[in-house]
Amino acid sequence: xxxxxxxxxxxxRFGLTLLVLTVTPMTVSARLAGDRDGTxxxxxxxxxxxxxxxxxxxxxxxxxxxxxGFVYRYENRLSSVPRFRVETDYAxxxxxxxxxxxxxxxxxxxxxxxxxxxxxxxxxxxxFDDEIVGSSENSLASFLFKEDYxxxxxxxxxxxxxxxxxxxxxxxxxxxxxEDNRALANEVNWSLFDGSRFRVNPAAEPGTLRSFTITASxxxxxxxxxxxxxxxxxxxxxxxDWVRLSYETSGRSLGGDFDYGVARLDARGxxxxxxxxxxxxxxxxxxxxxxxxxxxxxxxxx
Numbered sequence: 001x002x003x004x005x006x007x008x009x010x011x012x013r014f015g016l017t018l019l020v021l022t023v024t025p026m027t028v029s030a031r032l033a034g035d036r037d038g039t040x041x042x043x044x045x046x047x048x049x050x051x052x053x054x055x056x057x058x059x060x061x062x063x064x065x066x067x068x069g070f071v072y073r074y075e076n077r078l079s080s081v082p083r084f085r086v087e088t089d090y091a092x093x094x095x096x097x098x099x100x101x102x103x104x105x106x107x108x109x110x111x112x113x114x115x116x117x118x119x120x121x122x123x124x125x126x127x128f129d130d131e132i133v134g135s136s137e138n139s140l141a142s143f144l145f146k147e148d149y150x151x152x153x154x155x156x157x158x159x160x161x162x163x164x165x166x167x168x169x170x171x172x173x174x175x176x177x178x179e180d181n182r183a184l185a186n187e188v189n190w191s192l193f194d195g196s197r198f199r200v201n202p203a204a205e206p207g208t209l210r211s212f213t214i215t216a217s218x219x220x221x222x223x224x225x226x227x228x229x230x231x232x233x234x235x236x237x238x239x240x241d242w243v244r245l246s247y248e249t250s251g252r253s254l255g256g257d258f259d260y261g262v263a264r265l266d267a268r269g270x271x272x273x274x275x276x277x278x279x280x281x282x283x284x285x286x287x288x289x290x291x292x293x294x295x296x297x298x299x300x301x302x
Contacts, residue, residue: 102118
């Protein structure tokens, strides 16, 4: 695998990412611990698990080095009590504690309305980076061969969110985010086998972000599995789709340093080919609508 951005064409007004079609035996199962940004569920969380869950986390990449921490989550889907998630990590490469705390309150029958919020200080990947290569795969490539496929910056701030399930398949959600962005540099240069150096982490544009994001989604997948499992492991989902269309706007009138508008589309499909095989595909696209995106939000083709 090669770094997708290394040979990608940077587009100033339009970006498109098409992921490879995958045919996978349905008998294969997998579970990944995923990327955390303080706003969404982990990859691979299944409904019906115990309300309390504690996980030890680790990762390795060129700006944080070895990162060790834990995640505690409380989520009881049989009641309407608040759900919360606490995470902390220590980035040994730059000697810095990272954290996130999020809270969500379900409302109305069947939790059709949810409101929440959170605070965090995290090492964040550039736009779409965490959608291309998973955290586990990227950590292994960095640890073994100095192949880090992501770019990074630090985000510290908080968010407020609300979501409404219009029907069993359609959802509308909105989020306000206030975040300070800081550039990060390479802090480690070790791997098990390769003697070369890590690629230089590009400097993010520093500043304060104030943004609103609205998302409309259609999800026809079975509801016994949480949102977010990587598409190549959707072995239980056949002849289904999951489509999300979002628009994010950030303006200096909100008190931030960035001024842009960007639309994004994320569409996934799952089709049964035989009793033992299925086909999954995903396409991602983005369009800069106005203003100028900071480098950490720029769109690429690849």
